[in-house]
Amino acid sequence: AGAAAGAFGRAVAVPGQPHQVSLGAARVDFHGPHQAGIVQPPQARIELLALDLAPGATRQAVQELFKRWTRTAGDMALGEPADSHENQIALDAGPSSLTVTVGLGATFFDKLGLAAHRPPQLAPLPDFPQDAIDRSRSDGDLLLQVCADDALVAYHALRVLQQLAAGTAGTRWQMSGFSRSPGATAQPRTGRNLMGQVDGTNNPKPTDPDFAAKVFATGPDWLAGGSYLVFRRIRMLLDNWEQLPTDRQERIVGRRKSDGAPLSGGTETTPVDLGKQDPDGSLAVPADAHVRIAAPASNGGAAMLRRGFSYSDGVRPDGAPDAGLLFLAFQADPAHGFVPVQRSLSRGDGLTTFLRHEASGLYAVLPGVPDGGYLGQALLES
Ligand SMILES: C=CC1=C(C)c2cc3[nH]c(cc4nc(cc5[nH]c(cc1n2)c(C)c5CCC(=O)O)C(CCC(=O)O)=C4C)c(C)c3C=C
Numbered sequence: 224a225g226a227a228a229g230a231f232g233r234a235v236a237v238p239g240q241p242h243q244v245s246l247g248a249a250r251v252d253f254h255g256p257h258q259a260g261i262v263q264p265p266q267a268r269i270e271l272l273a274l275d276l277a278p279g280a281t282r283q284a285v286q287e288l289f290k291r292w293t294r295t296a297g298d299m300a301l302g303e304p305a306d307s308h309e310n311q312i313a314l315d316a317g318p319s320s321l322t323v324t325v326g327l328g329a330t331f332f333d334k335l336g337l338a339a340h341r342p343p344q345l346a347p348l349p350d351f352p353q354d355a356i357d358r359s360r361s362d363g364d365l366l367l368q369v370c371a372d373d374a375l376v377a378y379h380a381l382r383v384l385q386q387l388a389a390g391t392a393g394t395r396w397q398m399s400g401f402s403r404s405p406g407a408t409a410q411p412r413t414g415r416n417l418m419g420q421v422d423g424t425n426n427p428k429p430t431d432p433d434f435a436a437k438v439f440a441t442g443p444d445w446l447a448g449g450s451y452l453v454f455r456r457i458r459m460l461l462d463n464w465e466q467l468p469t470d471r472q473e474r475i476v477g478r479r480k481s482d483g484a485p486l487s488g489g490t491e492t493t494p495v496d497l498g499k500q501d502p503d504g505s506l507a508v509p510a511d512a513h514v515r516i517a518a519p520a521s522n523g524g525a526a527m528l529r530r531g532f533s534y535s536d537g538v539r540p541d542g543a544p545d546a547g548l549l550f551l552a553f554q555a556d557p558a559h560g561f562v563p564v565q566r567s568l569s570r571g572d573g574l575t576t577f578l579r580h581e582a583s584g585l586y587a588v589l590p591g592v593p594d595g596g597y598l599g600q601a602l603l604e605s
């Protein structure tokens with residue numbers, strides 16, 4: 224067996240497979256205290272699949288499905304073929320840092336007679352001003368987040384897992400996204416979104432002492448080591464945004480576009496100084512700048528791990544690009560993460576004018592799977 228990737232890493236080439244370049248051979252262990260696909264930096268590609276349980280699906284059928292998903296996702300993360308529904312889409316590639324992450328929506332619990340185990344944190348997200356949510360592309364009993372550094376590897380895994388669910392759960396909606404490919408920049412750098420901004424700089428870091436407290440749930444017992452995932456499909460009004468001069472775009476975000484440095488000075492990683500004033504006495508980071516409104520300091524310490532991907536789905540009937548951000552944020556509790564921050568943003572963020580939230584979801588992300596265990600075991604055997 225070759226080396227698994229570390230918490231952040233991309234692994235080295237697998238011995239015995241010299242034809243594979245390191246990008247394809249890199250792998251992320253499926254097993255561990257937390258599911259893969261949370262702490263790793265975004266891979267080049269994401270497939271999101273929400274499923275609803277089939278009418279009459281039983282807890283036993285879901286247990287069998289989760290066992291199949293566990294076995295097959297574990298195999299595919301090692302670059303091995305699926306043991307059923309193998310379609311050979313990714314036959315020539317290595318695992319390419321494939322991760323599969325499974326979440327449960329609030330409706331999962333009601334349908335399986337598990338309402339007593341539904342955590343209060345899964346209560347529906349509030350409506351925010353300016354939301355334009357399409358419920359048919361939102362929510363779902365189950366969510367699969369499939370990420371890889373190769374589009375074929377990601378689609379292969381998605382398709383296999385989707386087919387393994389047949390009879391127990393069917394597709395509700397599916398979306399694809401992308402991020403920068405590893406190796407595209409000379410040094411690893413924070414990625415950019417479709418507005419051209421460096422995005423992801425001020426995220427909690429796994430090395431921070433309070434990282435786990437911000438990102439991972441501690442209870443109920445069956446969820447300990449899991450997380451809560453907020454998903455928002457956020458369309459960008461790019462035709463409007465691109466008409467703005469760069470300095471105006473920068474004041475709306477509060478950071479320089481060229482290198483992501485805060486307008487209060489320094490480099491990309493310099494902490495933002497929200498109190499800094501320009502010589503004329505005005506705030507260096509404007510009062511409605513996105514980074515000011517979203518900062519933990521402005522929201523009672525609320526924090527989350529953002530792991531977003533861009534999407535581009537062609538042209539809308541009005542001729543505008545159907546493109547934006549698949550916003551994904553992991554947190555220990557949405558009431559101390561996404562909800563207060565989005566409430567603040569919806570009231571005072573300069574960026575809001577250029578965004579439309581079009582789909583939404585909230586999921587309990589299952590804890591990681593120990594060797595020999597299976598996804599959701601503690602919940603389904605309770
Ligand atoms: C409710 C949470 C957030 C939503 C929704 C959101 C949407 C969104 N953000 C950008 C672009 C950037 N966001 C940046 C920072 C940032 N954003 C949030 C939260 C939400 N963003 C937080 C908590 C932060 C960090 C604030 C801080 O403490 O400094 C940045 C700056 C770079 C960075 O730190 O990542 C950019 C750029 C877009 C385009 C967008 C919706 C499409």
Ligand SMILES: [Fe+2]
Nearest residue numbers: 513514517529
């Ligand atoms: Fe943001």
